[in-house]
Every structure is written in structure tokens, then in C-alpha cells.
Amino acid sequence: MLLLNVMENNQAGLYIHFPFCLSKCGYCSFYSISSIHLIPEFVKTVSREMAFYKKSFQSFDTIYIGGGTPSLLSIQQIDDILKSANGIFNIDQQTEITMEVNPGDVSLEYFQQLRKQGINRLNIGIQSFNDSILKFLGRRHSAEESAAAMDGARQAGFDNVGIDLIYSVYGQDMKTWEETLNKALSFSPEHLSCYQLSLGEKTPLYKKYRKENLQLPAENEALDFFMTTSRILTNAGYIHYEVSNFARTVSLKSRHNMKYWRHAPYLGMGPAAHSFDGENRWWNTADVEAYLKTIDEGKKPVNRSENLTQEQLALEALFLGMRTKDGIDLEQYKTRYGSDLLTEKSLIINELIKNELVELKGGRFYPTVAGMAVADSLALI
Numbered sequence: 001m002l003l004l005n006v007m008e009n010n011q012a013g014l015y016i017h018f019p020f021c022l023s024k025c026g027y028c029s030f031y032s033i034s035s036i037h038l039i040p041e042f043v044k045t046v047s048r049e050m051a052f053y054k055k056s057f058q059s060f061d062t063i064y065i066g067g068g069t070p071s072l073l074s075i076q077q078i079d080d081i082l083k084s085a086n087g088i089f090n091i092d093q094q095t096e097i098t099m100e101v102n103p104g105d106v107s108l109e110y111f112q113q114l115r116k117q118g119i120n121r122l123n124i125g126i127q128s129f130n131d132s133i134l135k136f137l138g139r140r141h142s143a144e145e146s147a148a149a150m151d152g153a154r155q156a157g158f159d160n161v162g163i164d165l166i167y168s169v170y171g172q173d174m175k176t177w178e179e180t181l182n183k184a185l186s187f188s189p190e191h192l193s194c195y196q197l198s199l200g201e202k203t204p205l206y207k208k209y210r211k212e213n214l215q216l217p218a219e220n221e222a223l224d225f226f227m228t229t230s231r232i233l234t235n236a237g238y239i240h241y242e243v244s245n246f247a248r249t250v251s252l253k254s255r256h257n258m259k260y261w262r263h264a265p266y267l268g269m270g271p272a273a274h275s276f277d278g279e280n281r282w283w284n285t286a287d288v289e290a291y292l293k294t295i296d297e298g299k300k301p302v303n304r305s306e307n308l309t310q311e312q313l314a315l316e317a318l319f320l321g322m323r324t325k326d327g328i329d330l331e332q333y334k335t336r337y338g339s340d341l342l343t344e345k346s347l348i349i350n351e352l353i354k355n356e357l358v359e360l361k362g363g364r365f366y367p368t369v370a371g372m373a374v375a376d377s378l379a380l381i
């Protein structure tokens with residue numbers, strides 16, 4: 001029953017994880033490998049994987065090709081993937097189709113071809129407009145290539161372009177970060193994602209920090225970066241609609257990513273991709289070769305799955321909602337999860353309001369900007 005309600009209210013999103021990168025950035029915890037000779041087989045196989053879900057996920061209104069580095073795909077391969085998706089599922093006419101691109105890979109012609117394929121939203125992994133920071137992060141493109149990529153995207157006619165940036169990098173002071181933000185703003189992107197650098201223990205950059213005794217910014221410095229980012233971008237007219245995300249208008253929020261924060265269903269294809277149907281979550285094996293082999297044997301490449309209890313779903317929804325400016329609609333929350341937050345958590349909610357970390361208005365419970373800075377702990381109420 002719950003699943004049905006979710007499906008009725010929230011159209012599902014399709015995510016395709018392209019698990020290849022030419023080289024590994026020092027901070028990266030995403031699953032990707034450099035064996036690009038496997039790309040053609042991956043493209044064929046991902047279509048077969050989609051076919052497994054023809055009955056359980058029938059239609060989508062967002063598609064997100066992420067990775068990895070999807071801009072390593074040829075136009076023909078993108079065409080193959082999108083044709084398969086269209087052949088297997090009902091893809092809404094107005095579907096938001098996003099592709100992540102690396103500024104080092106793209107040309108005007110590539111962008112023009114992407115548009116012809118139906119890609120209508122780009123997410124460009126610029127990370128910084130400072131070459132020393134890019135080098136430190138292990139990115140394989142320059143600030144100049146990023147600027148050229150932005151120009152190329154505009155020239156090709158893309159009118160929905162997002163830029164990814166990273167702050168709190170060693171050697172990056174506020175001035176350097178503000179220069180990057182201002183340079184990004186000079187392209188008037190429709191969307192900006194600004195992430196604080198976080199280092200998984202297995203990443204080369206984490207090992208470098210340990211070995212060379214480099215300091216991560218103290219909590220108050222990181223907060224300073226967060227609040228400055230929010231101030232600069234909101235002053236420039238952007239909506240700070242999620243902890244790390246800013247959109248020029250409400251309709252330019254990432255529709256696909258909103259599904260994750262709103263607890264809507266999504267289907268993830270490709271190695272390491274996660275899926276959620278409203279009650280169950282499952283994720284694929286994080287190994288390209290095992291992924292290809294399993295599908296070749298006619299089986300789903302699912303590594304693990306979990307059935308979420310009503311309590312877990314409620315907690316997750318709170319955790320996700322507290323990351324967004326919209327927060328939680330209390331009535332909907334009660335209907336969907338059977339939990340009345342205002343009654344059950346009145347003491348702590350009043351305390352959070354007093355500390356100006358959350359607000360309660362129009363039947364919604366949502367974080368202030370200061371609250372978003374500590375969003376994860378707000379969900380522990």
C-alpha cells in the first residue's frame with residue numbers, strides 16, 4: 001500500500017552509473033575504474049539490466065547519467081543507452097535528462113550532438129577555477145578548459161547547466177574560494193552544487209593529508225565557508241534549496257536529485273548504483289567485470305537489498321527533509337509515516353526553534369541556513 005502511494009505521488013527517476021574514469025581524482029570515493037576497453041560491453045549490458053525492471057518501474061520523468069565520467073561515452077553510445085531506456089520504459093515527454101561532463105573531454109561539436117540526443121541538462125564537474133587547487137585535487141582539466149566548456153555548452157544552446165565546485169581544500173583560503181564562486185557566477189549557471197571536501201579513508205588524498213600532516217579546516221572554518229557560500233549565492237539571486245545545492249529559480253532545481261531528498265522512488269543502473277521503490281532499497285555489485293558477467297548469465301547484479309521498516313523510512317525522510325529548504329510537510333509526514341513530529345518531539349523542536357536552527361510555518365518544519373549547516377544532526381532529534 002505504501003509503495004502504491006509513493007508511486008502515485010512521485011514519478012520515479014532513472015539513474016545510470018557510468019563506472020569509468022581516465023584517472024582517479026585524489027578525493028574520489030565513487031566507484032569507477034580506468035579499463036575503458038570495457039565501455040562498449042557496458043553500454044550493451046546496461047540495456048539488458050534495464051529490461052529486468054520493465055514491469056516494476058514502468059515510467060520515469062528524470063534520467064541522470066552520472067559516474068564516473070559519462071563524457072567518455074561516444075554520441076552513438078549515448079544514443080544506444082537512451083534508445084534502450086525509451087524502448088523499455090515510458091519516458092515522459094518532458095523528462096529532465098541530465099549528463100555529467102568533465103570539462104577536459106568536451107568540444108562544441110560534442111555538446112551540439114548531446115543536445116540532438118535529447119540531453120537537456122548538463123552538470124559540469126569544474127570543482128575550482130584555480131589551477132593549483134585542481135592539481136591538488138588530481139583533476140585532469142584546467143580552469144581554462146572549464147571556462148571553454150561553459151562557453152561551448154552555451155553556444156550549443158544548453159539553457160540548463162549546473163556547475164560542481166569543492167571548498168575547504170588545503171591551500172584554499174576564503175579569497176581563492178570567492179574568486180572561484182565569482183568566476184562561476186560570471187557564466188550565470190542555472191544550478192550550482194558546492195560541496196565541502198570530504199575524504200574517505202581509502203582515498204589517495206586522505207593518505208596524503210595523513211602523511212604530510214595537512215590540516216583539514218577546523219569546524220568553525222568549514223562553517224565559515226558554508227555560510228559565505230550561501231550568502232554570496234543568495235545575494236546573486238540563487239535559492240539555497242539543499243545543503244550543497246543552489247538553483248536560479250524553483251523550476252531549475254535538480255528534479256532528479258529532488259527525488260532522493262523527497263524519498264521518491266528511483267532505479268539505479270550500472271555497477272554500485274542504488275535503487276529505492278518506496279519500501280525496499282538495493283544496490284548493485286561495485287565491480288564492472290562481475291556486473292557484466294552476472295547480467296550475461298541472465299541475473300540481476302544486485303549485491304544486497306534491505307526492506308525498510310516504517311520506523312526506518314520515517315527517520316530517513318526526516319534526515320533527507322532536514323537537508324532541504326522545503327523541509328518536511330508535517331501533515332504528509334504523518335499520513336505517510338504515521339508519526340506526528342510536533343507532538344512526539346515538541347521539546348526538542350522548540351529548542352531548535354529557539355536556537356534558530358529550524359522554523360515552523362505553514363504546516364512545514366524546515367531548517368534555516370544555519371540549520372542546514374548541521375543538517376545531519378538535526379535529524380537526530
Ligand code: SF4
Nearest residue numbers: 021024025028067068
Ligand atoms: S572524475 Fe569524478 S568519478 Fe571520476 S575519479 Fe574524478 S571525482 Fe571520481
